[in-house]
Amino acid sequence: MEAIIAVLLILMIAGSIYTLHARDLLSAIVSYGIVGFALVIIFLFLKAPDLAIVQLVVEIITLIIMIAVIRNSSKEDLQERTTVKVEGVHYINLRSALYLLVTGILCIGLFYYFVKSIPGLEPFGVHTTRMATTYIEQGAELTGSANLVTGILFDFRGYDTLGEATILLTAVIGILTILRIKGKKV
Amino acid sequence: MTLFVLCFILFLVGMYGVITRRNMIKIILGLCIMEYSLNLFFVLIGYVKNGVAPIITKGTEQATFVDPLPQAMVLTVIVIGLATTAMLMAIAIRLYRKHNTFDIREINTLKG
Known part of the structure; x- marks a missing residue:
């Protein structure tokens, strides 16, 4: 039970990482569907059938809205590469490296405080x-x-x-x- | 415990997307991912081991229910999330029509 939910959550994390890194916007939105529909299954396992129904409907409507928005627009991703190639030599793009550094520090800090605060919560299954x-x-x-x-x-x-x-x-x-x-x- | 940590990692992935992406659509997707992880966290907290869904039928008189309060809250949050996503998408398509790009670094003509 807990293992199944953990596997589905890892699938959600993988899907969301691919969503943020996909080159094509349409494939990003389709892989965003993975996250939502895996959430529907998790809600069913957690004994929340009402939430599963509502989430299913909302997920489908969201996907339709998003595809309608990007249908007549440019679908390419606009991300800078992390390395710049000048005269055959690869240089690290300083600006995107700085963004990655700041985000990494922020995420690690938040993660540290979350793990520190877990003992204040009741363990999973006890409520x-x-x-x-x-x-x-x-x-x-x-x-x-x-x-x-x-x-x-x-x-x-x-x-x-x-x-x-x-x-x-x-x-x-x-x-x-x-x-x-x-x-x-x- | 493991599930809480995984849920928080999903939140961090969404936040990473919001901070580092340049495409408006990707930023909106990151916001939606953060919202999903929050919904999931609420329902995870309200779960009771061997509980049944909070619907009263024959045979559930002696059973323990999972907590119905977080589920009612999350139901509200999901619907509000749909409304905000639709509104963000409307703003995105409006900006695209004016500037012909989804790149937030090229849309810098905001003047007071």
Whole structure:
């Protein structure tokens, strides 16, 4: 069980590394699909069927939007090579080397603090339901919903869902505004 | 423990992409990867060993459920993530139409 999830997570990491390094944008987006669909399988293993369904739908819509965006655009990657070839001799590109160095230091620092803070978490598979105890025990009687996730989402935390709907509306208005107005020529 | 570390490595990969890539689409993909790893982390924390999915049916009276609260939160986050991704994509295609490139270092005509 834990081993299967670990293998799927390694597949996700490999897929995301290929996504960021692919030469062609279309293959980058297709390999980004690996990450999302592996996440769907992991959600099913972690006993979260609602999340798996929603993630599947959202993943497909995201892929369609992305492919529609890059369909009529340039698909090449714009990355600088890490080595520059001048008169047959390879030189290290200083700017991209600097970026890599800064990112490496940042990642190692963050990773160190994460590993240091792991003992404060409960180990995988052990969880004390503090707030959700009431939800689990009385959720069915109070909300009348057999699915506890739906009961929490639409009853106990209905205002969160209202805020989510507000964000969706704002995003749609923003997209319409961005795509409608004509830009100034510079 | 292993799963938490792997999940955080996925987050770091996304952050590496956001910092070092030059292509706008790749930056957006990196942001989405970070969001996925966060969703996964929430659900991993709420998992209970030998738990069942939080749906009450016949035969689950004695069983332990996995925590339904992180799942409800993540459900909200997934939908909001779709909205923000669509908005970022709209901005990207808008900039592409104006500048004819996805390269963020060539789009430097922002004037106040």
